[in-house]
Amino acid sequence: xxxxxxxxxxxxxxxxxxxxxxxxxxxxxxxxxxxxxxxxxxxxxxxxxxxxxxxxxxxxxxxxxxxxxxxxxxxxxxxxxxxxxxxxxxxxxxxxxxxxxxxxxxxxxxxxxxxxxxxxxxxxxxxxxxxxxxxxxxxxxxxxxxxxxxxxxxxxxxxxxxxxxxxxxxxxxxxxxxxxxxxxxxxxxxxxxxxxxxxxxxxxxxxxxxxxxxxxxxxxxxx
Amino acid sequence: xxxxxxxxxxxxxxxxxxxxxxxxxxxxxxxxxxxxxxxxxxxxxxxxxxxxxxxxxxxxxxxxxxxxxxxxxxxxxxxxxxxxxxxxxxxxxxxxxxxxxxxxxxxxxxxxxxxxxxxxxxxxxxxxxxxxxxxxxxxxxxxxxxxxxxxxxxxxxxxxxxxxxxxxxxxxxxxxxxxxxxxxxxxxxxxxxxxxxxxxxxxxxxxxxxxxxxxxxxxxxxxxxxxxxxxxxxxxxxxxxxxxxxxxxxxxxxxxxxxxxxxxxxxxxxxxxxxxxxxxxxxxxxxxxxxxxxxxxxxxxxxxxxxxxxxxxxxxxxxxxxxxxxxxxxxxxxxxxxxxxxxxxxxxxxxxxxxxxxxxxxxxxxxxxxxxxxxxxxxxxxxxxxxxxxxxx
Numbered sequence: 001x002x003x004x005x006x007x008x009x010x011x012x013x014x015x016x017x018x019x020x021x022x023x024x025x026x027x028x029x030x031x032x033x034x035x036x037x038x039x040x041x042x043x044x045x046x047x048x049x050x051x052x053x054x055x056x057x058x059x060x061x062x063x064x065x066x067x068x069x070x071x072x073x074x075x076x077x078x079x080x081x082x083x084x085x086x087x088x089x090x091x092x093x094x095x096x097x098x099x100x101x102x103x104x105x106x107x108x109x110x111x112x113x114x115x116x117x118x119x120x121x122x123x124x125x126x127x128x129x130x131x132x133x134x135x136x137x138x139x140x141x142x143x144x145x146x147x148x149x150x151x152x153x154x155x156x157x158x159x160x161x162x163x164x165x166x167x168x169x170x171x172x173x174x175x176x177x178x179x180x181x182x183x184x185x186x187x188x189x190x191x192x193x194x195x196x197x198x199x200x201x202x203x204x205x206x207x208x209x210x211x212x213x214x215x216x217x218x219x220x221x222x223x
Numbered sequence: 224x225x226x227x228x229x230x231x232x233x234x235x236x237x238x239x240x241x242x243x244x245x246x247x248x249x250x251x252x253x254x255x256x257x258x259x260x261x262x263x264x265x266x267x268x269x270x271x272x273x274x275x276x277x278x279x280x281x282x283x284x285x286x287x288x289x290x291x292x293x294x295x296x297x298x299x300x301x302x303x304x305x306x307x308x309x310x311x312x313x314x315x316x317x318x319x320x321x322x323x324x325x326x327x328x329x330x331x332x333x334x335x336x337x338x339x340x341x342x343x344x345x346x347x348x349x350x351x352x353x354x355x356x357x358x359x360x361x362x363x364x365x366x367x368x369x370x371x372x373x374x375x376x377x378x379x380x381x382x383x384x385x386x387x388x389x390x391x392x393x394x395x396x397x398x399x400x401x402x403x404x405x406x407x408x409x410x411x412x413x414x415x416x417x418x419x420x421x422x423x424x425x426x427x428x429x430x431x432x433x434x435x436x437x438x439x440x441x442x443x444x445x446x447x448x449x450x451x452x453x454x455x456x457x458x459x460x461x462x463x464x465x466x467x468x469x470x471x472x473x474x475x476x477x478x479x480x481x482x483x484x485x486x487x488x489x490x491x492x493x494x495x496x497x498x499x500x501x502x503x504x505x506x507x508x509x510x511x512x513x514x515x516x517x518x519x520x521x522x523x524x525x526x527x528x529x530x531x532x533x534x535x536x537x538x539x540x541x542x543x544x545x546x547x548x549x550x551x552x553x554x555x556x557x558x559x560x561x562x563x564x565x566x567x568x569x570x571x572x573x574x575x576x577x578x579x580x581x582x583x584x585x586x587x588x589x590x591x592x593x594x595x596x597x598x599x600x601x602x603x604x605x606x607x608x609x610x611x612x613x614x615x616x
Binding site for chain 2: 045048049050051069070072073078080081082083084085086088089093096097098099100101144
């Protein structure tokens with residue numbers, strides 16, 4: 001279980017997150033929605049260990065991640081909105097980086113792991129800069145899953161992608177959930193949020209659970 | 224993960240090699256131009272070429288020979304002219320062939336005629352069309368003539384004094400003595416001085432100085448050809464790498480190593496060539512100094528790009544910083560020719576430190592201070608890069 005409580009974050013004097021808390025269980029997909037600039041990206045990056053909060057607790061399957069940063073690496077696979085890839089290297093080289101040079105593990109995953117499921121086998125020799133946006137996003141996800149972390153944290157995974165790519169990513173997320181993984185997803189798109197088992201609105205620095213059956217218009221009223 | 228990242232940075236660096244080699248070719252052309260213009264500016268003795276002057280002396284006239292040698296030994300004459308003594312026939316033949324620029328035909332009794340006031344002129348034979356050299360030579364001969372007329376005035380003044388004091392019968396002896404003394408002192412005056420050659424380029428000759436200067440400047444400017452490699456990694460990638468345990472220090476070190484590899488790949492052939500062509504008697508030391516210079520330059524170039532954060536900003540900052548500090552260090556005009564305040568500032572500039580380091584490598588005169596300064600330069604640059612990286616976080 002991914003547990004977060006009392007998460008606070010300020011940018012200069014502005015309080016972005018105030019005692020935010022959430023719970024993501026295995027097989028659960030929590031969708032986070034909110035206005036632009038409400039702090040979704042900040043919250044996700046804190047939960048992935050990419051940013052530090054002013055205070056709060058974060059635990060992955062009971063292990064304290066704040067005091068032991070390596071727990072973030074083992075527990076969370078973070079896919080930011082912008083693709084964290086080295087553009088002038090090949091797909092294979094980018095994968096090697098996140099697999100920490102472990103060729104055997106990479107070969108296994110290219111055979112029947114996340115990298116294979118995301119279609120990386122056909123692109124290994126291609127330079128990242130020449131890939132489409134959808135392919136780059138798939139590569140980002142494959143790279144983030146190098147350590148087979150049990151919790152996948154995605155920040156607007158479908159942004160600027162075509163419908164086919166979005167569909168592929170949605171299928172993958174459903175497979176991931178069926179495999180027992182937990183997903184934390186920030187999005188503005190209802191189709192993307194349809195994968196989610198739970199929804200929450202981030203407003204005034206706090207997460208407010210809402211029904212996943214709300215329409216877009218109804219959801220906006222909670223912002 | 225650090226090792227995997229380092230390998231990938233080196234791979235990225237290798238991909239930039241062709242750009243650096245292309246940049247090196249262009250920069251080498253620029254450097255050659257710089258060297259030529261610089262040496263001309265300092266020691267522009269090639270504006271018209273050295274003037275070889277044939278001198279036809281009257282046979283057996285030792286005094287005339289002494290007088291001509293006195294003129295030829297004057298600094299203003301000696302810096303431009305080479306006097307060659309020959310008979311008139313040979314001189315005119317060489318004049319036709321172009322091996323001498325002019326022939327001076329010294330008449331018989333040349334010195335005596337000066338003393339007696341007859342002043343039989345020296346005949347100057349020159350080829351047609353020698354306009355620039357002709358004007359130069361005319362200026363030189365006028366300078367020589369003024370020297371002689373000054374000594375003549377001195378002798379006349381002595382004679383006038385004797386007349387006023389009623390010793391007019393002793394004037395001939397006075398003139399003979401003064402002429403003899405003047406000629407002997409003017410010929411041997413150099414014996415009263417120690418020879419000490421002072422060069423604006425220190426222990427190096429001008430060509431070697433500018434070779435080193437150009438090499439250092441090239442090291443600073445070449446990385447611009449691989450500009451996108453020098454940019455720090457994007458914010459999101461950096462955040463993910465940090466979260467994965469890859470800290471700023473490892474990223475900076477990897478990039479320094481990559482850039483050092485690139486610069487070494489371009490500069491090592493140059494250093495090997497210098498050793499092969501005998502420009503140094505200590506090739507091993509030159510190579511070591513070269514590698515240290517490469518490392519020191521790498522950190523400062525990376526600092527420029529890290530601080531600016533953009534490709535264009537980094538390029539402009541690098542170019543401006545490299546040019547200014549290279550000038551202050553005496554890379555374009557040796558420090559000896561710069562104002563004192565600039566001289567003392569210049570020895571602390573990266574180019575100044577690296578030029579001294581490479582001078583050490585070239586001459587083999589092991590002054591540990593140059594190497595220590597270069598090591599400190601590298602460490603300071605590394606600290607600056609780490610600071611810039613932390614600032615971006």
